[in-house]
Amino acid sequence: MTALEVLLFLVVLCIILYAFVLSRSPKNLPPGPKPLPIIGNILDLPRSKQAYKDFLKYKEKYGDVVRLVLGPFQTFILVFSQKAIHKALIQQGNDFKFRPTTLFVIKKIFHGNGIFFGNGDVHQKLRKLTLVTLKDFGVGKKSLEERIQDETHILADELESYGGQPRDIRKTLKRAVANIIAGIIYGSRLDYGDPEFIRLIQNIDTIFTVTSAILPENFFPFLAYLPNSKARKVFNAFDDISRYARRRIKEHRETFDPENIRDFVDLYLKAEEHEDEEAVNEENMFRVIVDMFNAGTDTTATALAWAILYLMTNPDVQDKCQKEIIENVGSGRAVSLSDKERLQYLDATIKETLRLACIAPLVPPHTVLEDTQFEGSTIPKESTIIFHLNSVLTDPNIWETPEEFHPERFLTEEGRKKEKEFFIPFSIGPRSCLGKHLAMMELFLFLGNLLQRFKFKIPPGCQKPSIERVHTGITCQPHPYQVCVVPN
Numbered sequence: 348m349t350a351l352e353v354l355l356f357l358v359v360l361c362i363i364l365y366a367f368v369l370s371r372s373p374k375n376l377p378p379g380p381k382p383l384p385i386i387g388n389i390l391d392l393p394r395s396k397q398a399y400k401d402f403l404k405y406k407e408k409y410g411d412v413v414r415l416v417l418g419p420f421q422t423f424i425l426v427f428s429q430k431a432i433h434k435a436l437i438q439q440g441n442d443f444k445f446r447p448t449t450l451f452v453i454k455k456i457f458h459g460n461g462i463f464f465g466n467g468d469v470h471q472k473l474r475k476l477t478l479v480t481l482k483d484f485g486v487g488k489k490s491l492e493e494r495i496q497d498e499t500h501i502l503a504d505e506l507e508s509y510g511g512q513p514r515d516i517r518k519t520l521k522r523a524v525a526n527i528i529a530g531i532i533y534g535s536r537l538d539y540g541d542p543e544f545i546r547l548i549q550n551i552d553t554i555f556t557v558t559s560a561i562l563p564e565n566f567f568p569f570l571a572y573l574p575n576s577k578a579r580k581v582f583n584a585f586d587d588i589s590r591y592a593r594r595r596i597k598e599h600r601e602t603f604d605p606e607n608i609r610d611f612v613d614l615y616l617k618a619e620e621h622e623d624e625e626a627v628n629e630e631n632m633f634r635v636i637v638d639m640f641n642a643g644t645d646t647t648a649t650a651l652a653w654a655i656l657y658l659m660t661n662p663d664v665q666d667k668c669q670k671e672i673i674e675n676v677g678s679g680r681a682v683s684l685s686d687k688e689r690l691q692y693l694d695a696t697i698k699e700t701l702r703l704a705c706i707a708p709l710v711p712p713h714t715v716l717e718d719t720q721f722e723g724s725t726i727p728k729e730s731t732i733i734f735h736l737n738s739v740l741t742d743p744n745i746w747e748t749p750e751e752f753h754p755e756r757f758l759t760e761e762g763r764k765k766e767k768e769f770f771i772p773f774s775i776g777p778r779s780c781l782g783k784h785l786a787m788m789e790l791f792l793f794l795g796n797l798l799q800r801f802k803f804k805i806p807p808g809c810q811k812p813s814i815e816r817v818h819t820g821i822t823c824q825p826h827p828y829q830v831c832v833v834p835n
């Protein structure tokens with residue numbers, strides 16, 4: 348066969364397959380832009396650095412449930428608004444609780460294992476085991492609060508060493524947060540200047556700024572084999588983090604003593620002795636560790652970077668937080684979790700940061716295993732379903748002046764906590780964020796203790812930094828900014 352004949356054969360094969368898939372798709376699909384043959388709606392995908400925002404135009408045009416076809420066979424469903432997201436993830440949570448196994452990049456990295464991209468009984472067991480472990484993390488020599496306190500002091504000393512000069516502190520924040528996870532998992536922290544640590548954090552950056560359900564390699568896997576493929580960068584980053592995790596697990600296995608549990612890895616090694624082997628085995632432990640290290644670092648560190656940006660651009664809010672800390676804690680001792688009830692304004696500031704920055708504006712993909720009736724249409728089985736959290740967290744029908752930073756919206760007139768049903772930065776339902784409590788604890792202790800010691804200021808002579816969100820991968824990042832960290 349000549350090259351032209353092979354090409355013609357492939358095109359005809361694709362058309363036949365495409366016609367076959369179309370004939371089998373359910374009727375009554377959600378509305379959406381008309382797909383082209385073979386490539387579907389690829390040309391309609393966001394190309395700006397604010398992918399979540401570009402998707403909002405579909406909500407305006409087609410409503411709360413929108414269908415896209417990506418590549419020849421992938422059905423994508425976008426779900427917007429509190430009502431529809433709540434219905435899917437809570438009322439129909441058992442239908443929508445699965446993760447897809449059809450996206451090439453995700454399949455190649457996760458193999459359907461671990462907590463993030465696992466499904467079924469094994470996922471449930473791993474999730475439960477990890478949650479219990481995180482909850483009563485009295486293992487090892489230190490409590491979780493002590494670990495965070497210790498790291499806060501090291502971070503504060505590092506920031507103080509910058510002498511109040513303008514700096515981009517985002518990398519330092521990432522190293523501090525990564526150390527909390529490293530401490531939980533491996534029982535020890537890493538030095539901020541350790542080249543291996545710096546490389547691991549760079550890998551996490553790559554994963555979080557590049558990986559996306561709409562990466563073209565997901566629908567056209569051959570693209571992953573081209574030089575400069577973004578997916579290749581993600582694979583390399585994962586491989587490096589994985590090699591590190593496997594080495595640390597091996598070291599733990601060699602020195603394991605069931606009578607002296609040092610950390611999360613030891614707990615899993617212990618669980619291996621009596622838990623169901625299908626769920627608790629070395630491969631799954633490795634996946635869980637990599638999931639935790641990735642999911643627990645970039646998200647919380649990004650939230651911290653946003654909080655500092657909002658504080659320096661809203662000095663009145665910063666002053667109120669500091670006044671509250673001075674009045675309720677003073678400067679003679681560290682801010683601790685037992686101060687939480689007394690530091691309501693700080694708590695509201697953290698919530699407002701998570702709302703406005705919207706760290707994960709598009710929930711990592713879900714799927715349904717069967718054709719599923721939802722909001723008057725049929726969601727085809729194995730569709731990739733994306734819940735648009737930003738459409739809830741900045742919905743003008745829910746939040747007054749949603750694009751403004753206003754912590755008071757989380758407080759009553761008397762300054763007490765006001766619960767907000769629509770505050771869902773960690774998503775909701777059976778797959779909601781497993782590290783929510785850890786993240787909130789870290790944000791409270793890091794910010795409370797830093798604000799007790801420092802003021803965050805815009806460098807003299809500089810313009811107010813942009814608070815526009817950059818969204819090219821999983822998380823919404825701030826633009827790079829410089830800050831002066833000045834002792835109080």
Ligand code: HEM
Pocket residue numbers: 462463464474638639642643644646647650706707710711772773774775777778779780781782783785786
């Ligand atoms: C500000 C910080 C964080 C934010 C905004 C955040 C947000 C999210 C979101 C939106 C999801 C998807 C939920 C869904 O699919 O419905 C998620 C899942 C997850 N998060 Fe977080 N997260 C944060 C911190 C953390 C931390 C500190 C950890 C780990 C210790 C963590 C571990 C996980 C895991 C393992 C999942 C997957 C759960 C599952 O599929 O069962 N996250 N997170």
